[in-house]
Amino acid sequence: MxxxxxxxxxxxxxxxxxxxxxxxxxxxxxxxxxxxxxxxxxxxxxxxxxxxxxxxxxxxxxxxxxxxxxxxxxxxxxxxxxxxxxxxxxxxxxxxxxxxxxxxxxxxxxxxxxxxxxxxxxxxxxxxxxxxxxxxxxxxxxLTAPMDLALADGLLGVNGAMLMHNYRNVQTAVKQSAGARIYGSAGIEFIHVLQGQCVGYLSHLRPWDYAAGAILAESLNLIVKTIDGQPLGMVESEDVLVATPQAYRQITGIMTAES
Amino acid sequence: MxxxxxxxxxxxxxxxxxxxxxxxxxxxxxxxxxxxxxxxxxxxxxxxxxxxxxxxxxxxxxxxxxxxxxxxxxxxxxxxxxxxxxxxxxxxxxxxxxxxxxxxxxxxxxxxxxxxxxxxxxxxxxxxxxxxxxxxxxxxxxLTAPMDLALADGLLGVNGAMLMHNYRNVQTAVKQSAGARIYGSAGIEFIHVLQGQCVGYLSHLRPWDYAAGAILAESLNLIVKTIDGQPLGMVESEDVLVATPQAYRQITGIMTAES
Structure with a gap:
């Protein structure tokens, strides 16, 4: 070891x-x-x-x-x-x-x-x-694990293109949150979620964008998976959502619903 | 005096x-x-x-x-x-x-x-x-006046609701820029424009949201007006755009065009 x-x-x-x-x-x-x-x-x-x-x-x-x-x-x-x-x-x-x-x-x-x-x-x-x-x-x-806040109680970091195109209905999730933020760096967005400053962050990411953040987030009892509930594969680009357990369930509920 | x-x-x-x-x-x-x-x-x-x-x-x-x-x-x-x-x-x-x-x-x-x-x-x-x-x-x-960058050469701060609803075609302006950012505070967004870190910032603002920023921005040769080219009235809510002269012309050109 x-x-x-x-x-x-x-x-x-x-x-x-x-x-x-x-x-x-x-x-x-x-x-x-x-x-x-x-x-x-x-x-x-x-x-x-x-x-x-x-x-x-x-x-x-x-x-x-x-x-x-x-x-x-x-x-x-x-x-x-x-x-x-x-x-x-x-x-x-x-x-x-x-x-x-x-x-x-x-x-x-x-x-x-x-x-x-x-x-x-x-x-x-x-x-x-x-x-x-x-x-x-x-x-x-x-750092202590951030509180398990609901979507309504926190800000949601989002990829700008996803937000503009209402990708998989993400705008509905944003409207149920306390607001959208776009910071332009997955690392900086992960930091916000780790510290409880955002309730989640959603983007289309490659392994080097999410690997470090995923290790830290999971060590603080946050959920880091694809928006379809799959574990991250460390191979390709994926729609990654890191969030509190409550917000993760709520956001994926919205984004995977049949429209 | x-x-x-x-x-x-x-x-x-x-x-x-x-x-x-x-x-x-x-x-x-x-x-x-x-x-x-x-x-x-x-x-x-x-x-x-x-x-x-x-x-x-x-x-x-x-x-x-x-x-x-x-x-x-x-x-x-x-x-x-x-x-x-x-x-x-x-x-x-x-x-x-x-x-x-x-x-x-x-x-x-x-x-x-x-x-x-x-x-x-x-x-x-x-x-x-x-x-x-x-x-x-x-x-x-x-501070020195920021360079008069074109829209394509800089990031654009935008109000989240305006971006989601493609208010007056703002998404076209964003797509011609280097990307959208949402920071959630007019003051913080003005700071980015003053320092040349964003090429512009667009939001629906009340006088106390823009008064200080407008004084600073105009002192650095930036343009601060409504998106219709009107001076700020210091009375009501207005669609305020602060930007470099080039980006101001480009963004208002897009957002005031007949659709």
Missing amino acids: TDQLELHEKISSWFHSARDQILNSKQTGLNVDYKTSRLDLVTNMDRGIEKFYREKIRENFPDSNIMGEEGQKDEFRSSQGLFWVIDPIDGTMNFVKQGTHFASMIAVYQDQKPLLGYIYDVINDHLYWGGPGLGVYRDDQK | TDQLELHEKISSWFHSARDQILNSKQTGLNVDYKTSRLDLVTNMDRGIEKFYREKIRENFPDSNIMGEEGQKDEFRSSQGLFWVIDPIDGTMNFVKQGTHFASMIAVYQDQKPLLGYIYDVINDHLYWGGPGLGVYRDDQK
């Missing part, structure tokens, strides 16, 4: 080094490229930070398998030992346009079981981390 | 005292009431902070007229001398549900002309302030 605190000490030091590199990019300059569309950005920083994490993982845990947003994607399904999921910069649009409201994320599994998740709010310098064994922390402060 | 820096010294001290009272409410407890609906909240803190500002204004500038969200609303139209517009807590839903992402705002006019505007990001302890005479500051640091 890997010593989790020893692992944590290493990983958290990588985040602080990543922060220095990211802040430094204000001086060194940012190169922005398009991936699939003008709204799907990647920068030299996304690539550089992923490369940095990969090197650190290889150096410290040479037998690891790795899935990263910007690079090689090992298979989760058959992996034994340590498996890492990396999102170097989550919310690249916010990073480029706002210089804030983005996250850097790492998830670690052992023999396909969740071990540790990390969401780093880079600009505000807060690290949300932990797992089923250690509990969940904001920096050094242990 | 009132000495603006002397005025500023007084007003900024009120905000710091308001912050102490607001942070203290975590201990003393919060009473939440509904105003017009379950989504229109008011707390003892909204009322207490407005009362505090009113007392400070009366004490220091006894001949003032005052319009406040939670209390008496003097007429702007006929007012001479100092006129104050107060929003003690803007984004009360965020204040109640999230404990952050809300603002406290004051606008000051002299003989109906903009003098000073204040948006205080309470939790992050940043004061955005200034006016046509002094320029605009974030705490002690002078």
